[in-house]
Amino acid sequence: MFYNEMKTITAITDALKTSLSTVEVLPGTIDQWQTDLAIPFLLVDGHLGLPQKLLYKLLPCALSLLKQFRLSSSRSSPSSQETTSLLEASSIILLANPAHQTALNQRKRLILAAHWSVKQELDFSTLLLSSSREASKQSILWDHRRWLFQTEYIHNRDHPRLIPAPLLEKELGVILRGCESYPRNYYAWAHWEYCLDKLYEGCAKDEGDYFPIVTRASNQLLRWMEHHLSDYSAAHHLCRLVHRFYGLPKTHEEMSDVDLSFDQLSKQAISLLSRYADHEALWMYLRASWAVGGDQFHRENLKASIDALPTCKYREQCISWCKFCHAL
Amino acid sequence: MSHETNTLLIPLHVSYIENLGKNKNDLIYHLTAHLRMNAIYWGLTALCTMNHREALDRDEMIDYVMSCWDEETGGFGAHPDHDAHILSTLSAIQILVTQDAIGRLDIDRVVKFILSLQQPSGVFAGDSFGEIDTRFSYIAVNALSLLGRLGDLNVEKTVSYIVQCRNFDGGFGSRIGAESHAGQVFVCCAALTILDRLDEIDTPTLSWWLAERQLPNGGLNGRPEKLEDVCYSFWVLASLSMLKKVHYIDSDKLISFILSAQDPEGGGIADRPGDMPDVFHTHFGMAGLSLLGYPGLVDIDPVYCMPAALIENLGLRKGWQSLERRMR
Secondary structure, eight states: OOHHHHHHHHHHHHHHTSOOSEEEEESSOGGGTOSOTTSSSEEETTEEEEEHHHHHHHHHHHHHHHHHHHHSTTTTSOOHHHHHHHHHHHHHHHHHOTTOHHHHHHHHHHHHTTSSOHHHHHHHHHHHHHHOHHHHTOHHHHHHHHHHHIIIIITOSSOOOOOOHHHHHHHHHHHHHHHHHSTTOHHHHHHHHHHHHHHHHHHHTTOTTHHHHHHHHHHHHHHHHHHOTTOHHHHHHHHHHHHHHTTSOOOSGGGTTOOOOHHHHHHHHHHHHHHOTTOHHHHHHHHHHHHHHOOHHHHHHHHHHHHTSOOOHHHHHHHHHHHHTTOO | OOOOSSSOOHHHHHHHHHHTTOOTTSHHHHHTGGGHHHHHHHHHHHHHHTTOGGGSOHHHHHHHHHHTEETTTTEEBSSTTSOBOHHHHHHHHHHHHHTTOGGGSOHHHHHHHHHTTBOTTSOBBSSTTOOBOHHHHHHHHHHHHHTTOGGGSOHHHHHHHHHHTBOTTSOBOSSTTOOOOHHHHHHHHHHHHHTTOGGGSOHHHHHHHHHTTBOTTSOBOSSTTOOOOTTHHHHHHHHHHHTTOGGGSOHHHHHHHHHHTBOTTTOOBOSSTTSOOBHHHHHHHHHHHHHTTOTTOOOEETTTTEEHHHHHHTTOOOSOOOOOOOOO
């Protein structure tokens, strides 16, 4: 039973171990994508395409393997073959159903028992997150990455240490890709906050590598706002970044050109609103930039700035809200 | 026979829920195993709201719940082959309470499992692998309250983390620094309500934010410049109910919106008109209609999202407000 399915599962997981740039779950069946039906998936120049119907066809086999293992007496110390089988089964389960927490937990157990490494799992997780919109919005997958970082670095029994700066910067890139594939990606942005926490810890220890990343991240978000006018999530996190890092001593030379100020944020909000006043998110951005860092000077300028903006229902709502919060 | 969607099609929705899960060979059945326990709670509570609790077999339901008990952890999984988690544990408790079968539970062990998930910061994790979220704090508070064991909780620690998740707009996020989201607002408001700490909420500012969730078509969204979704009929409305500001929403328009999302052929309610229905949106749409006073429905307690009479009999009713039940 399941002989052909197991062969295909192994072929897919072998492909996952090659140097892949992307994995994508494709709608439909393979015959919609290629003529060589001997290979049931697409692998071209480091891009792996897995038809969704193929994954669903393999799912009963993969679930059966997982269930068998859970009931077996060797679950606390799996053999090498069982480990391979579990990694294969759980890969397919998660590609078909990225919300399958039990399959993800099983992979964690294999890492804790040193049958699989954090690095290998981070690579798999990066591919999984980009495989579908459904995957990129799962809270458990973003939390899985935090668990991997905590396991390897922060709670490492032999060598506890900060998450290296380059890895954190790479992580911010993974997050923004998740936010492109699934706009307003709540859990991706929540993961951004975690990364900012870790950057802050690095900065507070005055380790030089971390400050420049904050600079680049803030510039990245400022550019992001120019191209994602409905993205209040990005606006919220940009305001949080400024709020958190504003008070840190800007002793590092790469920070000296950075104007991490609320004035800069409200200027951007007003500039965008003068062109795109019909975006509620931008009005909320203006409110956030004031609320998180507003002061007397800001208040006086805010009123004049709002008065100059195009009339619309969001403008009236913003004025009412600012009066309500004593901003005006 | 097609029905109009300007009235609530109760018999059709009852039959929709009765038929869920009848075909255990369906792909959908396997793909949703990871939230089966939650789905049973949603289906049961929706039936209670429509006054048709008897439509699902009580003994079969209780047997299913108990088959998901994990003796090792003292919690419940979503399905017999799935790891225990706080999400499925609360749903299991809610089902047993609703079915008057709480005697089947080892309360001490479940309480121990829940309390073991509180982190040093005061937030709760979902399981031993440690994903944190204010949702899990609410789940812990709700569950302990239903089990009569709120006295075992470190209330100050629990409240302190929730308060740190409060944003400038009065709303709450999933973790410290996360964007305000109506679902997270609900869980934080409900947790603080159960713990008699509504004083920690900036009621005027949050009520303003919640009122801004209503869109011109009458539907509610969860964040600025996002699409309307029927489930926010509950998250937003229940929060306003706890803050005694239900009148901030145009109830007629919201009722029309929820009714327009019904499937007039097969029953059930979708996230928005024209989409496929599912039991999650059927339950929360029904709960929203109940809070809005729609005729012929049973009162729902917005804090616990369970029948109000049941919560009152347990001595757990708090001072929330809903609209008067309309005459047919």
